[in-house]
Amino acid sequence: MNLFDLSGQVAIITGSSRGIGRAIAERMAQHGAKVVISSRKKEACEEVAHAIQAQYGADSAIAVPANISSKDELQALVDQTMAHWGKVDVLVCNAASNPYYGPQAGIADAQFRKILDNNIIANHWLISMAAPQMVARKAGSIIIVSSIGGLRGSSVIGAYCISKAADMQLARNLAVEYGPHNIRVNCIAPGLIKTDFARALWEDETMLAQRTATTPLRRIGEPDEIAGAAVFLASAAGSFMTGQSLVVDGGVTI
DSSP states (O other): OOTTOOTTOEEEEETTTSHHHHHHHHHHHHTTOEEEEEOSOHHHHHHHHHHHHHHHOTTSEEEOOOOTTOHHHHHHHHHHHHHHHSOOSEEEEOOOOOOOOBOGGGOOHHHHHHHHIIIIIHHHHHHHHHHHHHHHHTOEEEEEEOOGGGTSOOSSBHHHHHHHHHHHHHHHHHHHHHGGGTEEEEEEEEOSBOSSTTHHHHTOHHHHHHHHHTSTTSSOBOTHHHHHHHHHHHSGGGTTOOSOEEEESTTTTO
16 A cells, blocks of 8 residues: 555645645645645636646546635535535645734734634634544544744744644644544644745845755755645554644754
């Protein structure tokens, strides 16, 4: 048996129209999964789904747009997946928000709440919606894309870091709750990755130079370098791993 084979598995990946989410969806499809592409914009979701279908077959991907800030849209995401494929084997909570860069004292209440709502509460909602059918089948893998920000302090993305630390604890709590049902819950904690989401960090030449100099691999990461960790956690290769935060950061946190 190929430990990384995802044939027959159905995977929902939020924020998968670009960046890390798209890379995860493409690699899971390559390993045999049927993937659900989801982000806010319908056209962007359909473009990715069509690209995956062109490579892996018409039944390899569907597009289901959803805004993670809407509980109704997240429920529709799960419902439409269930209607189309009858199950959810893998849930990747990748979509997140970070509308503020600067010291903690300067963040507006609305910005702080948006970060906490979209990065923690929305994950709680979506997991709660997808987990019951996993419990019924006694199988499932839930993956939250956190960040090394959840392990370190920051003077510019403090609220985001708080939310990502909370995601790690959410994974630990849910691993305890769902473990007896053979459902694994883990986080991936990327370092700085060259995505549109992190553009404000890597386009800052001073910040990029400092980060590169303090990274043992002497570079920032690419989205595809996170995808393998997700395939591992979703597959039989990660069958005895739960409640953990898998750091993929080029060595920054060491």
